[in-house]
Amino acid sequence: MVASSNSITTGSMTPVTSISANDTLNEAKKAAESSPGGQKSVLNAQILQASLQVSIQSGNDGLALLYRSAVEHLNAVLQPELGANAIGRAMGQDNSAEATAGRILSMSTGFFDAYAARYPDKDPETVARDFVALIRGGFEKGYAEAKDILTGLNVLGEGSDIAAGIAKTYELVQKGFDDFLTTKIAAIRGEADQSSTSQA
Numbered sequence: 417m418v419a420s421s422n423s424i425t426t427g428s429m430t431p432v433t434s435i436s437a438n439d440t441l442n443e444a445k446k447a448a449e450s451s452p453g454g455q456k457s458v459l460n461a462q463i464l465q466a467s468l469q470v471s472i473q474s475g476n477d478g479l480a481l482l483y484r485s486a487v488e489h490l491n492a493v494l495q496p497e498l499g500a501n502a503i504g505r506a507m508g509q510d511n512s513a514e515a516t517a518g519r520i521l522s523m524s525t526g527f528f529d530a531y532a533a534r535y536p537d538k539d540p541e542t543v544a545r546d547f548v549a550l551i552r553g554g555f556e557k558g559y560a561e562a563k564d565i566l567t568g569l570n571v572l573g574e575g576s577d578i579a580a581g582i583a584k585t586y587e588l589v590q591k592g593f594d595d596f597l598t599t600k601i602a603a604i605r606g607e608a609d610q611s612s613t614s615q616a
Contacts, residue, residue: 479511486558493554517588524551525596544600
């Protein structure tokens with residue numbers, strides 16, 4: 417990778433004008449999608465290029481990356497059921513562990529009714545469990561991707577605020593998914609009990 421004052425040249429010798437780190441990461445993802453065989457190496461090269469342009473100095477930036485990565489993967493798993501960009505992006509907000517987990521949870525679980533409406537003849541408890549498994553899988557893929565990127569940027573060392581922040585966010589989101597499922601199943605069983613009582 418050769419850098420000049422006005423441009424950065426990638427390994428393919430394609431000049432890239434100075435652009436933001438977000439644009440560079442988006443460009444990396446597009447490039448990776450177009451060449452499946454070299455996905456990881458292309459993405460890693462672009463991530464390193466982005467790391468020259470932006471310095472992650474606080475845990476908030478790491479949590480913003482975790483949030484964006486999680487949302488992208490949640491959008492991907494929800495797309496077949498609910499269409500493209502079901503969650504959308506909401507950057508530039510409070511990126512504490514609690515706020516990040518709260519946004520991931522509220523936006524992903526908020527699609528439950530739309531998801532359940534697609535399966536009116538399926539057992540409601542099964543629908544709830546399938547939905548939570550779907551969004552949990554999307555979140556876990558996003559988390560793993562964000563963690564890989566942050567590891568590549570060497571910001572997850574021992575005692576790192578970023579490492580602590582993303583670990584706390586992970587725990588809060590997982591607990592939130594568990595709580596959501598418990599609440600949904602209790603409500604479903606409560607409705608079933610009321611229905612059987614009214615019929616008796």
